[in-house]
Amino acid sequence: MSTPKNSLANKAQAWSARFNEPVDELVQRYTASIGFDQRFALVDIAGSLAHAEMLATQKIISAQDLADIQKGMAQIKTEIESGQFEWQLALEDVHLNIEARLTALVGDAGKRLHTGRSRNDQVATDLRLWCVAALMKFPQRLKLCVSLC
Numbered sequence: 001m002s003t004p005k006n007s008l009a010n011k012a013q014a015w016s017a018r019f020n021e022p023v024d025e026l027v028q029r030y031t032a033s034i035g036f037d038q039r040f041a042l043v044d045i046a047g048s049l050a051h052a053e054m055l056a057t058q059k060i061i062s063a064q065d066l067a068d069i070q071k072g073m074a075q076i077k078t079e080i081e082s083g084q085f086e087w088q089l090a091l092e093d094v095h096l097n098i099e100a101r102l103t104a105l106v107g108d109a110g111k112r113l114h115t116g117r118s119r120n121d122q123v124a125t126d127l128r129l130w131c132v133a134a135l136m137k138f139p140q141r142l143k144l145c146v147s148l149c
Helices: 025-031 034-057 063-082 094-106 108-112 119-136 139-148
Strands: none
Touching: 034 063, 034 094, 034 119, 063 094, 063 108, 094 108, 094 119
């Protein structure tokens, strides 16, 4: 009996887990959101760090994993802020780009960061954090939003 192919073995490449052939560059450009969602990079890092702290507090990841994730994310943040981060179209979005870089820097600890949260959770958190940060720049709009809630 043969072992089934691990469809997540190539997770670093967004589409590769689903197809046996390379994805055409036109399809990559059409489906990628990286040109837009790079603006969420710093809030994605903040949300991921908070998630990592929760995982460590709950003893789902080790203290060493948390330290490695924190160190890797600090380096990624520096690379992004300095314009040195290499955004890869093939990785589709901000989340996979950061996750791939983190895993390259810290190994398996970077893979464990995704434990207990879906991509939808990550996107929703990033969007909320980004909106709050944007609203904080305009206190009069924040007051209006709060009064409407």
